[in-house]
Amino acid sequence: MDRKSTSQPDKLSLVSYLAPNMFWFYEAVGAYLGGVLGVESQIVQSEYDPLADPVMLQDKLDIAFICGLPFVQLDSIVPGQLKALVAPVMGGSRYQNQAVYFSDIIVNAESNLKSFEDLAGKILCYNEPGSNSGYNLLRYRLLQGGYSSFFGKVIQSGSHQRSIRLVVDGLADCSSIDSTVLEQELRDSPELSDHLRIIESIGPCPMPPVVVSQRLSTALINALESALLQPDTELQSAMNRAQIQSYVAVQSEDYAPIGRIYDAAVRAGYQIIGSRE
Numbered sequence: 001m002d003r004k005s006t007s008q009p010d011k012l013s014l015v016s017y018l019a020p021n022m023f024w025f026y027e028a029v030g031a032y033l034g035g036v037l038g039v040e041s042q043i044v045q046s047e048y049d050p051l052a053d054p055v056m057l058q059d060k061l062d063i064a065f066i067c068g069l070p071f072v073q074l075d076s077i078v079p080g081q082l083k084a085l086v087a088p089v090m091g092g093s094r095y096q097n098q099a100v101y102f103s104d105i106i107v108n109a110e111s112n113l114k115s116f117e118d119l120a121g122k123i124l125c126y127n128e129p130g131s132n133s134g135y136n137l138l139r140y141r142l143l144q145g146g147y148s149s150f151f152g153k154v155i156q157s158g159s160h161q162r163s164i165r166l167v168v169d170g171l172a173d174c175s176s177i178d179s180t181v182l183e184q185e186l187r188d189s190p191e192l193s194d195h196l197r198i199i200e201s202i203g204p205c206p207m208p209p210v211v212v213s214q215r216l217s218t219a220l221i222n223a224l225e226s227a228l229l230q231p232d233t234e235l236q237s238a239m240n241r242a243q244i245q246s247y248v249a250v251q252s253e254d255y256a257p258i259g260r261i262y263d264a265a266v267r268a269g270y271q272i273i274g275s276r277e
Contacts, residue, residue, distance in 0.1 A: 009062065009216075014043035016065040017050045018208055019160050019181040021188060026065050028238040029210075029228070033063070036227045037220075049130050050074065059215055063224070067208050069132040072259040075252070083214050083221065084255060086228045086247040087207040088239075090180055099248050100204035102179040103133040108167055109197045113174065116141070116200050121152040122173035125163045126272060132258055133178040134160060137202045139265045139272055151273045161185060168195045176202070183243065206254050210247075225249060 014030045016023055023045050034041030050056050050070040059081055074082060087099040094102070107113040113122070127134040142150055155172055157163040163175040164185055179201065186193050210228065212221050228247045231239060239245070 009039065009220075011039055012037065012041040012063065013055075013061045014041060014063045014065075015046045015053075015055065015061050016043065017046050017048075017053075017067065017070065018065050019178065019184075020045050021161060021181065021184050022242065025238055025242045025244075028235060029065075030063075032232065032235040033224060033227055037223065049128070051077065051130065059213055062213055062216060064211050065208065066211055067130065067132050068206055068255045068258045069136050069262060070130050071209060071211060071252075072255050072262075073130075080214060082211045082252075084209040084250045084252040085212050085221070085225050087209045087250045088242075088244040089246045089248055090183075090207070091243045091245045092183075094179075095204075097245075098204070099207040099250060101133070101207050102201040102203035102205070103137040103176045104179045104182050104198045105138070105174060105176050105200045105202070106164070106167055106182070106196050107174050107199055108170055109195050111173065111197075113197075114199060116145070118199075119174050120147075120150055123153045123155065123171075124151040124272075125155040125157045125166045125172035125175045127157055127160045127163055127175075129156075129272070131160075131178075132205065132208075133181075133202075134163070134176050135272060136258065136262050136265070137205065138176040139270050140261045141202055143265050143268055143270050149273070154273050164192065164196070168192060174199075179203075180207075180243075187243075205258065206250070209250055209255065 012034050016026045027043055030041040030043040046053055050066055051073060055061050057078060089097060089099050113119060129135050157166055160177050160181045164177060166172040167175050212224060229249065
């Protein structure tokens with residue numbers, strides 16, 4: 001059944017499921033898209049897991065900023081509801097002009113932890129199990145290493161920013177952080193750089209996409225994509241501040257590898273602590 005709307009909405013409804021230290025930028029994107037279309041835009045920072053958000057599950061949002069892992073998982077819950085539209089290309093040589101990011105494993109700079117193997121038996125904090133960078137990629141790293149048991153204790157922090165603070169304060173030994181979130185946090189609080197050290201980076205991995213509801217008309221989806229691929233001066237200024245050099249078009253299929261990584265760890269019975277059931 002064709003669920004597409006044939007008319008332009010009176011208001012664009014946007015939601016971010018990503019780290020709140022970039023919410024100011026998503027607000028700028030929402031305002032820009034509303035201006036391009038000549039409609040009001042409203043964006044919220046969701047407090048829900050996207051897999052349990054009624055707004056998402058009832059298809060009441062138009063645009064979402066979302067991690068690649070729940071985007072892939074949502075397709076099994078609400079098949080065909082969402083379409084990956086664009087993803088940001090970050091500045092910095094490590095990204096090589098591609099829409100990718102890394103999971104940076106951080107430790108306290110004053111610790112004697114130098115390698116991934118040094119983390120055996122240590123305290124890990126991670127943001128949430130729906131996170132690709134904080135959970136999925138780290139669990140796959142344990143699978144690749146063949147570890148049957150690894151971390152001594154695991155703490156769920158609730159956010160990347162909280163995980164960073166736990167490591168800085170010595171309440172956790174390590175965490176796996178989205179590289180773009182870490183870079184923004186260090187721009188916001190440069191004093192943190194003296195207290196952190198990256199001992200390994202996992203990736204690269206496809207950047208979290210901007211996704212749209214396929215309930216929207218094809219013409220509107222195309223207009224949103226075109227607007228983000230050709231930002232005006234004001235949005236480009238916000239992008240520069242966020243160290244985003246451009247948006248590029250992406251396809252939903254580009255995120256399939258994230259799902260395969262998740263499935264491989266589940267099939268092997270791996271848990272985040274590195275033990276297999």
